[in-house]
Amino acid sequence: MLRQVLLAASRSGGVRRLVETAPYTRNVVRRFVAGESVAGALAVTEQLISDGLLITLDHLGEDTVEASQAETITGRYEELLGRLAQNGSGSRAEVSVKLTALGQLLDDGEKIALENARRVCAAARDANTTVTLDMEDHTTVDSTLRVLRKLREEFPSTGAVIQAYLRRAEEYCAALADEGSRVRLCKGAYSAPESVAFTGRDEIDRSYVRCMKVLMGGRGYPMLATHDPRLIEIGGSLAGLHGREPDSFEYQMLYGIRPNEQRRLARLGAQVRVYVPYGEQWYGYLMRRLAERPANLGFFLRSLATK
Ligand code: FDA
Numbered sequence: 001m002l003r004q005v006l007l008a009a010s011r012s013g014g015v016r017r018l019v020e021t022a023p024y025t026r027n028v029v030r031r032f033v034a035g036e037s038v039a040g041a042l043a044v045t046e047q048l049i050s051d052g053l054l055i056t057l058d059h060l061g062e063d064t065v066e067a068s069q070a071e072t073i074t075g076r077y078e079e080l081l082g083r084l085a086q087n088g089s090g091s092r093a094e095v096s097v098k099l100t101a102l103g104q105l106l107d108d109g110e111k112i113a114l115e116n117a118r119r120v121c122a123a124a125r126d127a128n129t130t131v132t133l134d135m136e137d138h139t140t141v142d143s144t145l146r147v148l149r150k151l152r153e154e155f156p157s158t159g160a161v162i163q164a165y166l167r168r169a170e171e172y173c174a175a176l177a178d179e180g181s182r183v184r185l186c187k188g189a190y191s192a193p194e195s196v197a198f199t200g201r202d203e204i205d206r207s208y209v210r211c212m213k214v215l216m217g218g219r220g221y222p223m224l225a226t227h228d229p230r231l232i233e234i235g236g237s238l239a240g241l242h243g244r245e246p247d248s249f250e251y252q253m254l255y256g257i258r259p260n261e262q263r264r265l266a267r268l269g270a271q272v273r274v275y276v277p278y279g280e281q282w283y284g285y286l287m288r289r290l291a292e293r294p295a296n297l298g299f300f301l302r303s304l305a306t307k
Pocket of ligand 1: 133134135136161163184186187188189190225226227228229252254257258274275292293
């Protein structure tokens with residue numbers, strides 16, 4: 001219930017203004033977001049790389065309603081990737097992109113998002129790195145998978161995200177578990193109706209395990225995005241079962257969440273990638289993090305009350 005309220009708030013302009021202007025919101029934002037500028041994000045990236053972690057950088061933005069905004073965000077990604085090319089961290093840092101930020105919801109949006117995503121992928125290739133397409137609201141899934149297929153013709157290492165809460169998740173994983181295919185598996189962070197998504201925690205976890213089995217048993221490169229200790233352990237067992245070397249899959253976690261666990265797994269020899277969001281448009285991202293976990297909301301409310 002609380003989750004639904006927070007997810008609804010993530011799309012409300014009124015609540016957005018309230019949260020953005022609350023005096024101490026920024027302290028909370030700082031825990032989950034690596035600053036508003038490229039320079040801030042790159043400083044965090046460098047630190048995490050020196051701790052033995054891999055990175056995926058997300059220039060925050062979503063649900064773009066004007067073509068000029070989509071153009072601006074595309075340019076920001078090109079700028080970021082230019083910086084990664086310059087400092088040579090492309091082998092450790094990739095980027096995550098939301099197609100709705102690149103124009104997917106505009107009239108003729110799929111075409112616009114594809115063209116913009118092509119530019120981002122080309123800049124990534126020049127920086128010796130790659131792009132993963134984040135997965136958003138369930139209404140965009142088919143379109144995002146179509147764009148992915150087109151991008152992979154030219155940029156085969158472009159990664160996909162599959163949300164285990166979708167009833168069709170296992171089917172999507174099976175279709176993507178082929179050679180060279182990079183697939184991030186997450187539980188799913190948006191609000192979706194029962195007709196398309198599992199809504200119970202156990203059902204979602206069971207779907208996550210089924211999807212992991214498909215991906216870890218397949219020929220692609222699985223990226224297990226979760227903070228859930230049980231699922232991380234099952235992922236490790238499946239790697240052993242399928243004889244996967246540590247460099248043939250990775251764990252992924254969000255910046256600011258379970259940082260000690262990120263480092264512990266990396267010290268054990270696993271590949272661990274941290275999702276590092278940055279930029280001014282942090283509101284939707286923050287609200288999804290609060291919706292995920294009551295403890296995060298408690299942290300937020302305490303910080304508002306005690307400062
Ligand atoms: P969940 O939130 O259910 O937590 C399970 C358990 O993990 C908890 O019971 C606790 O034990 C532990 N845990 C979680 N948070 C903790 C904390 N702060 N401290 C200590 N323990 C904690 N979603 C989406 O829809 N599209 C996308 O493209 C992406 N992309 C993405 C990338 C990456 C790298 C990650 C990690 C996640 C995403 N997500 C996403 C978000 C994802 O769908 C999901 O909402 C969150 O990861 C939360 O789900 P968990 O799997 O972590 O489990």
